[in-house]
Amino acid sequence: MNNRLIGKLVIVVAAIGALMLFSPFAIVPAGHRGVLTTFGKPSENVYGEGIHFRWPLAQKMNLVGVAIEKGEGEGDAASKDLQTVKTKVVINYHVRPDAVVAVFRDLGNQPGERIIVPAVHEAVKAVTARYTAEELISKRAVVRDDIVNALRERMARHGLVIDEFSIVSFNFSKTFDEAIEAKTTAEQLKMKAERDLQRIEVEAQQKIARAKAEAESLSLQRQQVTPELLRLRETENQAKAIEKWDGHLPTTMTGGAVPFINVGGGGK
Template sequence: MSRYQSPKVDVNFNAAKGVAIGIIILILIGVMAFASVKIVDAGHRGVLLHWSAVDLASPPLDEGLHFVVPFQDDVVDIEVRTLKYEKDTRSASKDLQTVETTVTVNYHPDKESVHRLYKNLGLDYENRVIQPAIEETVKQVTANYNAEELITKRPLVKADIESAISERLNQFEVVTEVISITDFEFSALFDSAIEAKVEAEQNALKAENDLRRIEVEAKQREANAMGLANANVAEAKGEAEAIGIINKALSENPNYLEWLKTQAWDGKLPLVVGEGGTPFIQIPTNP
């Protein structure tokens, strides 16, 4: 066997080696190209990392295609659309009544500050800041009101809770949109006491209204009676005055009585006439 390889074998080996190197180069180029392209999804912002450290000098990346330095840089997607967090809370009122309610917070991370949010809290910021903010705020606010005030002054309580939660979350680059509070729920014993109190107040109001109605009706009857009495007095007074006038006229003029007779006569002769003390009957005849 010859100690020397043929030139043909060397050529084939070199060709295969060149092809392998070419393939490796293409793979490396593909990997480099793939690693340099980052896509930020719609409704998200990208946090740029240099060797896994947040680059606070660079603003968050908008949604779309971005090119970075392969292997050195990376991009973390953070959703900035409206998100929802709901938490059941249990607290105590000022008069030590147990209060249960559900708070729902619609929020979104600050679009221009998601890199600071990620640096300080990471992606689990709901459990780190939103949950404690809701629990502590509800406990602090409800402790300022009696249980009855939590019902009668609900808009004021809701405003206090909203303001406190918003102020606290804004410190962590979280923007609150809408905060909803479900009706406050109390123990069965307290609910029964409230129902009894409301029923008593309603009964008292009904009794007061009935008393006012009776007073009004009594005044109406009194007014009607006084009106009728005044009418009778006026009528009697009128009749008395009329009689006085007639008597005065008779005393001053005896012929006044005859004049009254002529005014009252209907023009027909009576059927029975007494003249000179001799009565006679006049029978009317047909014309």
């Protein structure tokens, strides 16, 4: 029984293999294009998604991906001021559908390894050498665009298209990082000193303005005090003193003066 079961399984597997080997149809799935080879020679036609006829044994449908692929990597380069820079990048790309035959034939259906990786390394090194380490940080978007422009022409020759390119990070030596940190701290202290100086100048100007206002006020008051005003104030004070007098003369004078003599009675 076991031998019969094993024999049946072998027959089924052989039948499936024969069906696949001698099947006259080939399927191109979504996100791919097909390159049909006849005894190894690729056809110039590009086969779209779906089912296609082929001659069994003589022809084979080879699949080339045209969906967006992601590649990432990092490498060392030297900046314009000879600083060592480790750059990490990410690239999204795809194969142009009309170029799948060339990619299959010329690149062995391996565009990532044969074109993308070396092209990205070369472009990053070439562009990094144009900028100083500080410029790589301050002009990051410009550096990215320069790298993309350097890559685009080379990739286009091989039927590859850049969809996105990003610089994930720039990493420098510890000495350079410390120098940048010290410079940043110095600039922050300088800005603080400038703000303090501006504040002191404003406060001094405010004090000068207040003193000037007070001086002008006093000057105006002095200009308004005339002899006529003084006599008027004196008359007003005398009038107020008369209003407060009760009609009795003082019997003594301050400062040790002689008392008034009573002239109203019959003195001896």
